[in-house]
Amino acid sequence: MKAARLYEYDPAMNVELAIEEVAAPTIAAPDEVIVKVGAAGLCRTDLHIIEGVWKDIMDTEGNLLPYVMGHENAGWVEDVGSNVTSVKPGDAVICHPFNACGICLSCRYGHDMYCDHGKFPGLGLDGGFAEYFKTNERSIIKLNTGITPLEVAPMADAGITAYRAAKKAAKLLNPGGYVLLLGIGGLGHIALQVLKHTCGARVIAVDREPAAQALARDLGADIVLDGGPNLIEEVKDLTGGGAHVAIDFVGEHGTENLCWRLLRQGGELIMVGYGGEVRVPTLELVANEIKIGGSLVGDFVELVELMEMNADGKVRMHQTEYKLANINQAITDFKDRKFTGRGVIVP
Amino acid sequence: MKAARLYEYDPAMNVELAIEEVAAPTIAAPDEVIVKVGAAGLCRTDLHIIEGVWKDIMDTEGNLLPYVMGHENAGWVEDVGSNVTSVKPGDAVICHPFNACGICLSCRYGHDMYCDHGKFPGLGLDGGFAEYFKTNERSIIKLNTGITPLEVAPMADAGITAYRAAKKAAKLLNPGGYVLLLGIGGLGHIALQVLKHTCGARVIAVDREPAAQALARDLGADIVLDGGPNLIEEVKDLTGGGAHVAIDFVGEHGTENLCWRLLRQGGELIMVGYGGEVRVPTLELVANEIKIGGSLVGDFVELVELMEMNADGKVRMHQTEYKLANINQAITDFKDRKFTGRGVIVP
Amino acid sequence: MKAARLYEYDPAMNVELAIEEVAAPTIAAPDEVIVKVGAAGLCRTDLHIIEGVWKDIMDTEGNLLPYVMGHENAGWVEDVGSNVTSVKPGDAVICHPFNACGICLSCRYGHDMYCDHGKFPGLGLDGGFAEYFKTNERSIIKLNTGITPLEVAPMADAGITAYRAAKKAAKLLNPGGYVLLLGIGGLGHIALQVLKHTCGARVIAVDREPAAQALARDLGADIVLDGGPNLIEEVKDLTGGGAHVAIDFVGEHGTENLCWRLLRQGGELIMVGYGGEVRVPTLELVANEIKIGGSLVGDFVELVELMEMNADGKVRMHQTEYKLANINQAITDFKDRKFTGRGVIVP
Amino acid sequence: MKAARLYEYDPAMNVELAIEEVAAPTIAAPDEVIVKVGAAGLCRTDLHIIEGVWKDIMDTEGNLLPYVMGHENAGWVEDVGSNVTSVKPGDAVICHPFNACGICLSCRYGHDMYCDHGKFPGLGLDGGFAEYFKTNERSIIKLNTGITPLEVAPMADAGITAYRAAKKAAKLLNPGGYVLLLGIGGLGHIALQVLKHTCGARVIAVDREPAAQALARDLGADIVLDGGPNLIEEVKDLTGGGAHVAIDFVGEHGTENLCWRLLRQGGELIMVGYGGEVRVPTLELVANEIKIGGSLVGDFVELVELMEMNADGKVRMHQTEYKLANINQAITDFKDRKFTGRGVIVP
Ligand SMILES: [Zn+2]
Numbered sequence A, B, C, D: 001m002k003a004a005r006l007y008e009y010d011p012a013m014n015v016e017l018a019i020e021e022v023a024a025p026t027i028a029a030p031d032e033v034i035v036k037v038g039a040a041g042l043c044r045t046d047l048h049i050i051e052g053v054w055k056d057i058m059d060t061e062g063n064l065l066p067y068v069m070g071h072e073n074a075g076w077v078e079d080v081g082s083n084v085t086s087v088k089p090g091d092a093v094i095c096h097p098f099n100a101c102g103i104c105l106s107c108r109y110g111h112d113m114y115c116d117h118g119k120f121p122g123l124g125l126d127g128g129f130a131e132y133f134k135t136n137e138r139s140i141i142k143l144n145t146g147i148t149p150l151e152v153a154p155m156a157d158a159g160i161t162a163y164r165a166a167k168k169a170a171k172l173l174n175p176g177g178y179v180l181l182l183g184i185g186g187l188g189h190i191a192l193q194v195l196k197h198t199c200g201a202r203v204i205a206v207d208r209e210p211a212a213q214a215l216a217r218d219l220g221a222d223i224v225l226d227g228g229p230n231l232i233e234e235v236k237d238l239t240g241g242g243a244h245v246a247i248d249f250v251g252e253h254g255t256e257n258l259c260w261r262l263l264r265q266g267g268e269l270i271m272v273g274y275g276g277e278v279r280v281p282t283l284e285l286v287a288n289e290i291k292i293g294g295s296l297v298g299d300f301v302e303l304v305e306l307m308e309m310n311a312d313g314k315v316r317m318h319q320t321e322y323k324l325a326n327i328n329q330a331i332t333d334f335k336d337r338k339f340t341g342r343g344v345i346v347p
């Protein structure tokens, strides 16, 4: 099969993936599933992998390369292991990115991402920038009738990360309240749509890019701000004291110490982006009784819920498509912010 | 001032209210507020009062009549007691129907309707089918800019009763789930709008009346059913096993034993209407792990939240207006189901 | 191996189980586990099975008998299938009674008992009244150091059913509140201990048997009542208006319509026992805003939590032991209420 | 009456309070209550007031001094305003420290401490280091039969601050989980007792002082640590990966960056003490999905709940008593850590 493989890490990102012919994966264990890739989302994590940021975590012995990236995958079941009963070849599916074991206590509590024995195809083993890739039965969700893999692939990671944060936020909000989203990109625009349907609160969308601001308005943001130097004061004025909840999809370059300052008493900041360091006086935490918490990739059932919202027409992925042969162009465009929403690779 | 007063109870409902001149209420305690009535919703409870159903509860000594009904009131502040600081004459307001004390433990837990010392203007003391009526500061909510008392009066009771049930339901629902509403009348059509904005689940609206079905469709119901004899089977088929939550706005004439049968395992029935008797085998409760619970009038903060949704254009009251002089006609039309949504009396 | 087998259903319960030599179970699938039985709890469900109550559910084709009952099992791992990694032969374990699939959506939400494809060893297939029985890896919990199978076997079903109800109750209770337990038998005495450690509320224990009352006092019940004809009034007086939560472990013979009457406004009844029919006016549900819900066997993680409480010395099973050869005597004694707490069969 | 008054702020704390005769407070508004002080807790906040830390907040115009500190008060009702109905002279009471208005939206949501119009006797106006002090009806809780003001006064602030944090923690914990308390002083020893009764989790108590460690053991701590340099590793080992919840009662001198490091994935830190600055990489927040949140003084209903636990013998205040005439000695002993638990001033 055709696949795009990484041959070396390069902090300067001057390497290109090699588009080449490799052996297709085959079933080796009873719970495995081979998926014919319909589409695979291109993620900021892929850029970090190329840069070598993940090397010490996913390639500890230094023998991973060359390998196939791609962890936001959807397609059609091609082959299944002997124990697999819930899907069959030909089924259109989306794949939760993490192969959780289902046995450990974290799995039993439903915390898939805390699994003691999980694997992450696309990080540390071959993923979906190829014609086929291998995952397991517990990661597979059948698509609703009429939904194609191409429409939804980045839901598999970008989508559920945004969904999980939005779901946490919705639980904290009441009608009349305000939730602020910092960064209306591949994740933020999904969170915005989820929040518009799952809580009666008002959504404040903040992004420096006019294209992202326009997208936020299209998707129903109640207030759109450009994140200028007066953001904190603006938000406090508009909300009568501060936002009830904020979600920071950036988490670096100074934004990480912006959002906790624009919360009202009792407010909560959900951090999704990362890179920076939060510095907050304990007096601020206590006197304003604010909370700051990180949010990870969503669990399997969260992907199920997001796919239902998508099937109902409530949440759609805005994306730009590239042929697998053009993946290096897609990566360049992503770095240069040539497209809004998400880039998607089609084999 | 002009007021409509009830002079005798009549189970046959052949009595008419007398439209007559009475003394306007005046401030007698530091927390009291006189409201110039802008509009007052006509409620099924008013019919029950005329029939004498409430006599033993609100008129135990038999000396209440003649008195002024009307407990769903909105208008403008006319006068305030010496301790009142949060509103002033001229403010447009809506009035929570129950004057809770604010001191007892139920009040401190926010359970306004469980107050040990509450009063209910319109039930047991004069209400809002008049030019003025008296309430207290703790019951008053200022209207958002641009909202008129006439647009929202029935929110004060019909609205928040529906809102409270819908809010309970929303907490139990996830995207992909199903909530069934039985009865799309004055309460049900509000619950429908609230649910469409506060959870990602699908709404099944059930009503025998074609006009109510049409209203449900207009308001975005995902599925509309006529509640025929196969309702339970229909719902189980459509939902793949039963509804996750049902709200019964009827609660009598047999509906009270319909909704728990159409729940899926782990489902919950919220009962708002009343009159009938639920009969459910304990084996059904346990084996299907279903729950059946009643829901009362909403608390003060729930009216605040509903008014915010209304100000945001998310929830609107569908209503028919009658002059105070024509209140007897309104009552007759209500009994004969001549209008959909809610009837409203305008002084 | 030695096993006790049922050869015919008998509503009069005059049949005896046959103690006989049968083939021991063997591994036939990669996720299976053979357990050498250390002890197996005797359950009211076993009596119902003998009576034929479960025949239409678990023996639809009428070809189950003879078979081995026993669904509350603990022991030592004897053999494991090829995929099993979390336990190994020799490990002391307790077995969740239900073999849930781990794949269906109910399983993914953690609702083990709602699994679309589950099996229940001891009901419909051979169980633990034998020297060995077969279950699957997902049902197995390793015992904490120093805990023996004999001490805990009935935790596997009686224990977690009580635990689940108590956990639901604890979430509804605050210090100063009251929770009433109706029936201090094999389940009730576990719920009592759980509640004493997991909420600050007061526990009212109700049982007609003096021995059960004494046990309740030993275990720290704040108030012990005999359930006489004035129970509702007694409870309302003692609690200043009614219990906040009640758990009915009987659910028949009239108790099923007792507990909802002794709740305060906003109170909740959790039904665990079954047999009777709840009859409650919708007006009572609504005006008092009470809730009535069934509770099933606990999930896997609830058994994990209960075993932790047991390991910490917070919850202990009160039981009487019988040799497997004397299982018919145990059944007779159970019917005649010759012991308090739980009966346990030891191979 | 006799009162202790502060005449000047002094960062070096070399000033003494003047014990002198002043006019007793009198009723000036219908909701006021005069309390004959039975006891008043001495708080770290009182030291900070003397140091001048609160000057800019509570004495903005610089005309407060001389004034009476003391915000942790219990005693007997001496006189009441004309609207007060829930208590009468002679009633033994404890006083929530904050006079919330009961009208603003924060109050209606039950967030007493977020009130837009609150007053805090003892901070900014005269408090309870005197024979009498003035508060309002909404702050008053009648003591349970047999409870004396002297036994409970510091519950009014130290107690409920600890209770609120412990209640938040209990909601996050399951049996088998671990909660770590950093600092077993006036607040920590209350939190420990609350947690032992309201969740089935294990309590790890950390304090450098042997006397505090001994108190923790007496009160049932499952594990007691001295907070040495290996604390993080010790905790990770003992808990198999980290604490599920930690409460930091210190919040300065470096502890503020200790507790988030000893949490397990999904864990939460509740910050009660203050003074330092939290510095946490966003990557830590996200990858471990941990949360850090401040916790304020408890609400009125939380004081009610704590008093119920106290009446039930579940939570007791460990304290050392001083006569009002010796309040300067008490302050000195507090600074020098001459007593464990709480110091209490008795008029
Ligand atoms: Zn990704």
Ligand SMILES: [Zn+2]
Pocket (backbone or CB within 6 Å): A100, A101, A102, A103, A104, A105, A106, A107, A114, A115, A116, A117, A118
């Ligand atoms: Zn796992």
Ligand SMILES: [Zn+2]
Pocket (backbone or CB within 6 Å): B042, B043, B044, B045, B071, B072, B157, B158
């Ligand atoms: Zn009404």
Ligand SMILES: [Zn+2]
Pocket (backbone or CB within 6 Å): B100, B101, B102, B103, B104, B105, B106, B107, B114, B115, B116, B117, B118
């Ligand atoms: Zn009240």
Ligand SMILES: [Zn+2]
Pocket (backbone or CB within 6 Å): C043, C044, C045, C071, C072, C157, C158
């Ligand atoms: Zn059982």
Ligand SMILES: [Zn+2]
Pocket (backbone or CB within 6 Å): C100, C101, C102, C103, C104, C105, C106, C107, C114, C115, C116, C117, C118
């Ligand atoms: Zn399953």
Ligand SMILES: [Zn+2]
Pocket (backbone or CB within 6 Å): C275
């Ligand atoms: Zn039975």
Ligand SMILES: [Zn+2]
Pocket (backbone or CB within 6 Å): D042, D043, D044, D045, D071, D072, D157, D158
């Ligand atoms: Zn204090």
Ligand SMILES: [Zn+2]
Pocket (backbone or CB within 6 Å): D100, D101, D102, D103, D104, D105, D106, D107, D114, D115, D116, D117, D118
């Ligand atoms: Zn307030």
Ligand SMILES: [Zn+2]
Pocket (backbone or CB within 6 Å): D275
């Ligand atoms: Zn300090």
